[in-house]
Amino acid sequence: MQIQTGKRIELIDITKKVQKYISETEVQNGICVISTKHTTTSIIVNENESGLASDILTLLDKLIPAHAGYAHDRIDNNADAHLKAVMLGSSETIPVIASILLLGTWQSIFLAELDGPRTREVTITVVSND
Ligand code: ZN
Numbered sequence: 099m100q101i102q103t104g105k106r107i108e109l110i111d112i113t114k115k116v117q118k119y120i121s122e123t124e125v126q127n128g129i130c131v132i133s134t135k136h137t138t139t140s141i142i143v144n145e146n147e148s149g150l151a152s153d154i155l156t157l158l159d160k161l162i163p164a165h166a167g168y169a170h171d172r173i174d175n176n177a178d179a180h181l182k183a184v185m186l187g188s189s190e191t192i193p194v195i196a197s198i199l200l201l202g203t204w205q206s207i208f209l210a211e212l213d214g215p216r217t218r219e220v221t222i223t224v225v226s227n228d
Contacts (some may be wrong), residue, residue: 099222103214107158107179109142109151112220113206116192117199119222126197128227133189134220138179138213140186141220146206158182158212179213186210194224 099115116132132141144150162185168177190207193200201207209220 099220101209101218101220103209103211103216103218105211106214107155107182108211108214109154109208110211111146111206112209113146113199113201116207116222120194120199120224121197123197123224125194125224125226126228128194128225130192130194130199131189131223131225132192132207132220133223134209134218136183136218138176138183139218140183140188140210140212141190142186142208142210143190143192143201143205144208145204146208158185161185176213182212183210 099119101110101112103110112132116130120130134141144154162178162181164178165171165175166178168181170177170180192207209218211218
C-alpha cells in the first residue's frame with residue numbers, strides 16, 4: 099500500500115486503509131502485521147487526537163533534535179529521522195476477529211513519517227487462523 103506523505107515529520111492515520119485491505123481478503127480470524135519498508139518511517143498505535151499527535155512529534159524532536167552532531171549526517175543529513183524510527187519501531191501486529199481489526203476504542207494505526215515528504219510503502223500481511 100502506497101502512502102504519500104506531506105510533511106517532513108507527521109503522523110498519518112492508516113487504520114481505515116488497513117481495515118479495507120482486510121475486508122477485501124477472505125480472512126475472518128487471524129493476525130494482521132502492518133510494516134513499513136523504510137528506515138525513516140515507523141508504524142505505531144495510539145489515539146488519533148491532534149493535540150496528542152503534536153505532543154508526540156514535539157517529544158521526538160526534544161529527545162532527538164535534528165543535526166545534533168550525528169555521524170550519519172555526514173553522508174545523508176537525516177540521522178535524526180533514522181534514530182526516531184529506531185525508537186518507534188517498524189511494525190505493529192493487531193488481532194483480526196470476524197474480519198475486523200481488534201483495536202480499542204481510542205486506538206488507531208499510524209504511519210509516522212520522519213523524513214518526508216515522500217511516497218512510502220506500507221506492507222500489510224494477514225495470517226489466517228480460520
Ligand atoms: Zn539516512
